Amino acid sequence: MKFKQHTTYPLTRWVWQNFLKVALIPLLVVELAFVGIYFVASEWSKNEMIDMIKSEAEEDMRESASREAEVISNQVRSISNATKLFQEEMKESFQQPISLDDLNQNDLNRLEETEEGLLYTDKDHPDGGAAIFYSTSGGQDREKIARLLKSEELMENIYNSQPLASSIYFNTSDSLNIIYPFVDKLEELESDLDITKYNFYFRADEDHNQNREQLWTPAYWDPAGKGWTFSSIAPVYNGDQLEGVVGMDITIGTIGDKIEDLDLPWQGVGMLVQDDAEILALSKDAERLLGVEALEDQEHGDSSTGDIYKPSTYNMLVHSQAKPLATVLVGQENGLETLEWEGEKKFAAWSTVEGTGWRFLIIVDESAVFEDVYTMNGKLVKIGALMILGLILFYIFFFIVLYRNSRKVSQTISKPLVEMNQMVTEIGGGNYFQRRRAFDIDELDETSKSIIEMGQNLGLSNKALKEAQEEIRSKEGDLRALVMSIDDVIMQLDRKGTYLNIWTNDEGKLSKPKSELLQTTIEQVFSEDEANLFMETIEYVNETGKAENIEYVIETLTGTRWFQGRIAPIIESSGEFQHFVLTARDITPLKEMEKSLRDAKEEAERASQAKSDFLSSMSHELRTPMNAILGFAQLLQYDSDHKLSPTQDESVEEIIKAGNHLLTIINDILDLARVESGKMSISIEPVEVSPVIDEVVSITQPLAKKRDIKLIVEECACHSQFVFADRTRLKQVLLNLMSNAVKYNREGGEITFTCHVQNDKVSFFVKDTGIGIVEEEMDSIFEPFTRVPSNDIVEGTGIGLTLSKQLVSLMGGSISLTSESGKGSTFWVELPLVDEPNNLSAQWYDQQNNAPVQFAEKKKVLYIEDNPANLNLVRRILETYEQIELMSSTTGEMGIDLAQAHEPNLILIDLNLPGIDGFTVLSRLKDMDETRELPVIAISANAMPRDIEKGLAAGFDDYLTKPIQVGKFMKMVEAHLFKQSD
Numbered sequence: 001m002k003f004k005q006h007t008t009y010p011l012t013r014w015v016w017q018n019f020l021k022v023a024l025i026p027l028l029v030v031e032l033a034f035v036g037i038y039f040v041a042s043e044w045s046k047n048e049m050i051d052m053i054k055s056e057a058e059e060d061m062r063e064s065a066s067r068e069a070e071v072i073s074n075q076v077r078s079i080s081n082a083t084k085l086f087q088e089e090m091k092e093s094f095q096q097p098i099s100l101d102d103l104n105q106n107d108l109n110r111l112e113e114t115e116e117g118l119l120y121t122d123k124d125h126p127d128g129g130a131a132i133f134y135s136t137s138g139g140q141d142r143e144k145i146a147r148l149l150k151s152e153e154l155m156e157n158i159y160n161s162q163p164l165a166s167s168i169y170f171n172t173s174d175s176l177n178i179i180y181p182f183v184d185k186l187e188e189l190e191s192d193l194d195i196t197k198y199n200f201y202f203r204a205d206e207d208h209n210q211n212r213e214q215l216w217t218p219a220y221w222d223p224a225g226k227g228w229t230f231s232s233i234a235p236v237y238n239g240d241q242l243e244g245v246v247g248m249d250i251t252i253g254t255i256g257d258k259i260e261d262l263d264l265p266w267q268g269v270g271m272l273v274q275d276d277a278e279i280l281a282l283s284k285d286a287e288r289l290l291g292v293e294a295l296e297d298q299e300h301g302d303s304s305t306g307d308i309y310k311p312s313t314y315n316m317l318v319h320s321q322a323k324p325l326a327t328v329l330v331g332q333e334n335g336l337e338t339l340e341w342e343g344e345k346k347f348a349a350w351s352t353v354e355g356t357g358w359r360f361l362i363i364v365d366e367s368a369v370f371e372d373v374y375t376m377n378g379k380l381v382k383i384g385a386l387m388i389l390g391l392i393l394f395y396i397f398f399f400i401v402l403y404r405n406s407r408k409v410s411q412t413i414s415k416p417l418v419e420m421n422q423m424v425t426e427i428g429g430g431n432y433f434q435r436r437r438a439f440d441i442d443e444l445d446e447t448s449k450s451i452i453e454m455g456q457n458l459g460l461s462n463k464a465l466k467e468a469q470e471e472i473r474s475k476e477g478d479l480r481a482l483v484m485s486i487d488d489v490i491m492q493l494d495r496k497g498t499y500l501n502i503w504t505n506d507e508g509k510l511s512k513p514k515s516e517l518l519q520t521t522i523e524q525v526f527s528e529d530e531a532n533l534f535m536e537t538i539e540y541v542n543e544t545g546k547a548e549n550i551e552y553v554i555e556t557l558t559g560t561r562w563f564q565g566r567i568a569p570i571i572e573s574s575g576e577f578q579h580f581v582l583t584a585r586d587i588t589p590l591k592e593m594e595k596s597l598r599d600a601k602e603e604a605e606r607a608s609q610a611k612s613d614f615l616s617s618m619s620h621e622l623r624t625p626m627n628a629i630l631g632f633a634q635l636l637q638y639d640s641d642h643k644l645s646p647t648q649d650e651s652v653e654e655i656i657k658a659g660n661h662l663l664t665i666i667n668d669i670l671d672l673a674r675v676e677s678g679k680m681s682i683s684i685e686p687v688e689v690s691p692v693i694d695e696v697v698s699i700t701q702p703l704a705k706k707r708d709i710k711l712i713v714e715e716c717a718c719h720s721q722f723v724f725a726d727r728t729r730l731k732q733v734l735l736n737l738m739s740n741a742v743k744y745n746r747e748g749g750e751i752t753f754t755c756h757v758q759n760d761k762v763s764f765f766v767k768d769t770g771i772g773i774v775e776e777e778m779d780s781i782f783e784p785f786t787r788v789p790s791n792d793i794v795e796g797t798g799i800g801l802t803l804s805k806q807l808v809s810l811m812g813g814s815i816s817l818t819s820e821s822g823k824g825s826t827f828w829v830e831l832p833l834v835d836e837p838n839n840l841s842a843q844w845y846d847q848q849n850n851a852p853v854q855f856a857e858k859k860k861v862l863y864i865e866d867n868p869a870n871l872n873l874v875r876r877i878l879e880t881y882e883q884i885e886l887m888s889s890t891t892g893e894m895g896i897d898l899a900q901a902h903e904p905n906l907i908l909i910d911l912n913l914p915g916i917d918g919f920t921v922l923s924r925l926k927d928m929d930e931t932r933e934l935p936v937i938a939i940s941a942n943a944m945p946r947d948i949e950k951g952l953a954a955g956f957d958d959y960l961t962k963p964i965q966v967g968k969f970m971k972m973v974e975a976h977l978f979k980q981s982d
Helices: 011-018 024-093 105-110 142-149 152-161 252-260 284-290 323-331 371-428 442-485 528-544 588-638 646-677 689-706 727-743 800-810 868-878 892-902 918-927 945-954 966-981
Strands: 111-113 119-121 131-134 167-172 176-180 220-222 227-238 241-251 269-273 279-282 335-341 344-352 359-365 489-494 499-503 548-556 559-570 579-586 685-688 710-714 722-725 750-758 761-768 814-820 824-834 859-864 884-889 906-910 936-940 958-961
Touching: 024 152, 024 167, 024 227, 024 241, 024 335, 024 344, 024 359, 024 371, 105 111, 131 142, 142 167, 142 176, 152 167, 152 176, 227 252, 241 252, 252 269, 252 279, 323 335, 371 442, 489 559, 528 548, 528 559, 528 579, 559 588, 588 646, 588 868, 588 966, 685 689, 685 727, 689 710, 689 727, 689 750, 722 727, 727 750, 727 761, 727 800, 727 824, 800 814, 859 868, 859 892, 859 966, 868 884, 868 966, 884 892, 892 906, 892 918, 906 918, 906 966, 918 936, 918 945, 936 945, 936 966, 945 958, 958 966
Parallel strands: 710 750, 859 884, 859 906, 906 936, 936 958
Antiparallel strands: 111 119, 119 131, 131 176, 167 176, 167 241, 220 227, 227 241, 269 279, 269 359, 335 344, 344 359, 489 499, 489 579, 548 559, 559 579, 685 722, 722 824, 750 761, 761 824, 814 824
């Protein structure tokens, strides 16, 4: 159908024409912002002003407290100075002689005496004078009365110069008191009154004032009736004799009146406090603040008993409100504190009155300080409230106008929207293709077109969706078939470890039936440790986005099974992932196989250990008789006093040769056992090649000469070259190859030894012209106890090549051969070349010296051995030394006794003894003072490396294995005996 053209205009223009004067939200936001700024600024201004005034108030209070304290300090300083002046004058008066005759007649007429013996003045001078009180408590010296009355004029002058002073006085150690101005009714005091018990006396005595300085007393009730007082006092000494104490009184009422007259800032209250927080004086306002009244009177009762101080209620520490302030005030001379007082905040400032320890304290209400600020802030709040009220009235009118316009707008737009809503409803019901509707507003008209296009697209998408669903159903069937064809279990999990879906062809591999397992969590299926492992792995996969493997064991429906799982993220099209897939494979058979392998390995290790123990035992059992055979045979050769005949010498040589051959077999078997068990000790280091070749050739040359075999050596290419090897083991391997070349060669044959350097390797070649090896036997030639068939009888064990191959492998090299039956064989060994050797292998040569060393003094040697043959062998060897005396013992206990009694120079111990063994003998010798420092050598057929290490670790100075090599034994004995001589 052809669409009819019509004129449209933008919705923006239409709204602009109808609501040009309507801007509700921006206007409202601006107005609220201004109101908010007003109140924020007002609050900020108030806080800033409070902070400023608070700082100024604190500074003013500090200055006020300091200023008033300074005023009081100046006044009390004047009194302190006057007290010191009076003190000095009284000291001078005691230096001058005086008697009662020097007294003025008027003063004598004023003295009266009571029946109890109390002396006092009953009346004043017409022009004013001092009062005398002399109790009977300390005895009476009437000349002192004359001396004190001589100072009456001085006391008057000092008193008149101090407006704060209520009186000036002098008290003697025998309770004679002179006080100015005159005090009436002194006769009412106790006749035996002891003035030294009052603080205005004893605080200045020698026990309490060793520096003899002027000081101030606490507040007390004056026994002379002047009320609550504190005094400036100072001791008067005549040499080292304390004659009395001078003092000037200030009544608390006088200080209180001055505090009351102070003009303190912000109607503050002031008080004077001692350094122990006791209140000395306070204003009326301070009395009301603390809830106490200034003490005007006090019943002092029996004044002879001592001072009467203020009640405890006059200490700030007993008032709960004032206690926090008092606690700080006691420890600080000056300060400022903010405190809570009966729910109100107050500022307190104090300063110390110099020379007294008193604190002048000012307390001010915070409300008084900030009164002007709070008043101004209240006015600003009222202005803000009026502004808000005006805005409310304005917006009420504005909302009425806006409401009328909004209805017109809504009616204009709502009709097209209703029609479009109808179109959307029909599309939702499946009627995707709608007819075209026209609207006057561009945006609504465009929206109508979009709805129609949307319906058309939804129709096409719906068709495509149905086709896709059919395809998905087909693929899901394929996936289900695939899952059923594999043995793995596939599970879908979320981040919390909840099972969302499970695919498996065997529910027996699950811990529960599939229907029960879905929507459960890993924590509900596994133990706590395994569940934590699972959740940690999921968290790792979630953080890295990489798959991770995990092994676990679980009790399934068919029994306990091991599984290997792989957790991987399910990545969505957006690149994010919330779910994970767990693929689990049953590895129970593999675990069972691993267990079998471990069991087999442990069984093999036990067998290897048993073999090592057997070889060690056999080595010991064979070496013990070999010790006697080879030892005595060597003695026959060493015996210079009884030379052997040629036939006997040849027989002994055969015995030694056979013994050494048997010993070589034992050593080869032990070496092979150590290599196979991994206990062979190899020391790899740079080894110079030429000296090793020379040693091997020198040893092989006599053997070749006996069979008329020509030995050709070509080693110039290896001159000054080094290889990485164990020198001893390299020599052992080359000797084995050379000796085999001699043994399996023909009479009159040849042996060619060559050395080459190529490609960072050094190669040693041993070529012979012997019987050779057939090809089928070449593969087994390096196996233990394998020997090349020969018509001649060839000595050997058949393990030399096996041991050589193992040793070369341990040194990082290789051994190979070529051979041709009837023509000979070529063996070669390759080892790593050293470019720049920095450490040469040590070279040792066994220099046999047939002439025994003789000593300058007699030496004692103790041998503890239970085998008579071995004992006889050592005795025969040591008989060649004239200075050595041999002692012997067949048991360890007897050997210990001999060692303790004779303290020999050297002790030889066989380890396998009847009773206690050699290790126990050594331990006991080391525990005794006589034998602790003696050298001890172990001689044993236990020749395994671990046996030697055990012996040296136990504390033996040396370890010699059987059979004994006579030359080595003699050198060891000589070395230890010479060390003893040093």
